[in-house]
Amino acid sequence: MMKTFAVGDIHGGLKALKQLFESAKITTKDQFIFLGDYVDGWSDSVKTVSFLIEFQKTHRCVFLRGNHDELAYDWLRTKQDNELWFAHGGKLTQEKYLELDEKTTDEHLLFYKNLKNYHIQNNKLFVHAGFTNLHGPQHEYAPYMVYWDRTLWETALATNPKMSENDVRFPKRLKLFDEIYIGHTPTTRIGENKPTKAINVWNVDTGAAFKGQLSMIDIDSKEIFQSEPVYHFYPNENGRN
Numbered sequence: 104m105m106k107t108f109a110v111g112d113i114h115g116g117l118k119a120l121k122q123l124f125e126s127a128k129i130t131t132k133d134q135f136i137f138l139g140d141y142v143d144g145w146s147d148s149v150k151t152v153s154f155l156i157e158f159q160k161t162h163r164c165v166f167l168r169g170n171h172d173e174l175a176y177d178w179l180r181t182k183q184d185n186e187l188w189f190a191h192g193g194k195l196t197q198e199k200y201l202e203l204d205e206k207t208t209d210e211h212l213l214f215y216k217n218l219k220n221y222h223i224q225n226n227k228l229f230v231h232a233g234f235t236n237l238h239g240p241q242h243e244y245a246p247y248m249v250y251w252d253r254t255l256w257e258t259a260l261a262t263n264p265k266m267s268e269n270d271v272r273f274p275k276r277l278k279l280f281d282e283i284y285i286g287h288t289p290t291t292r293i294g295e296n297k298p299t300k301a302i303n304v305w306n307v308d309t310g311a312a313f314k315g316q317l318s319m320i321d322i323d324s325k326e327i328f329q330s331e332p333v334y335h336f337y338p339n340e341n342g343r344n
């Protein structure tokens with residue numbers, strides 16, 4: 104039976120990703136939609152991207168673009184130091200890239216270039232952060248918003264679950280798709296350590312860069328799979344804390 108998994112923000116926690124895949128007993132028939140933010144956090148950022156480049160040769164994958172991935176890509180292309188990236192945990196990623204050989208770096212550049220801003224499948228939207236345009240991510244005025252926005256998740260959290268979709272006050276953005284899968288804003292900020300649903304938005308980022316676990320969800324059965332807290336795998340590091 105083919106499954107489709109939405110995979111949360113990895114943030115360099117490759118050891119947790121491997122544990123997650125082993126415990127979920129994934130197969131080559133399954134599809135994986137990665138919600139972005141592969142890098143910045145734990146020390147395996149570069150190894151995580153190398154792993155994903157190999158993984159897509161044997162598994163059906165969609166890779167979305169996270170804000171951290173774009174920051175890393177910008178630096179790899181331009182070699183311009185960016186305080187914004189460093190403020191978001193980019194320093195350790197940069198150190199690892201400085202040790203990387205040219206051929207592998209080129210493969211990573213191609214990986215980052217080919218990331219998708221969003222993915223729609225069976226009227227389900229997959230996007231790293233959110234979108235602000237009432238007509239959907241296809242119409243976003245500033246395309247980078249899809250990997251920085253937090254207002255979609257805020258809106259979903261603030262909407263009364265009892266409100267009818269036909270109510271004129273119901274947020275239009277939540278009516279465009281049957282379901283929306285996001286990462287970017289850790290559920291741990293609202294005290295949840297599992298993928299969390301608000302109205303029709305599933306947030307799969309359970310704070311792997313901080314003290315949380317790495318999570319993925321079977322989008323059909325809604326079965327949830329989680330690693331141990333990622334920091335357990337990197338005892339001598341601080342992650343994004």
Ligand SMILES: [Mn+2]
Nearest residue numbers: 140169170287
């Ligand atoms: Mn993010």
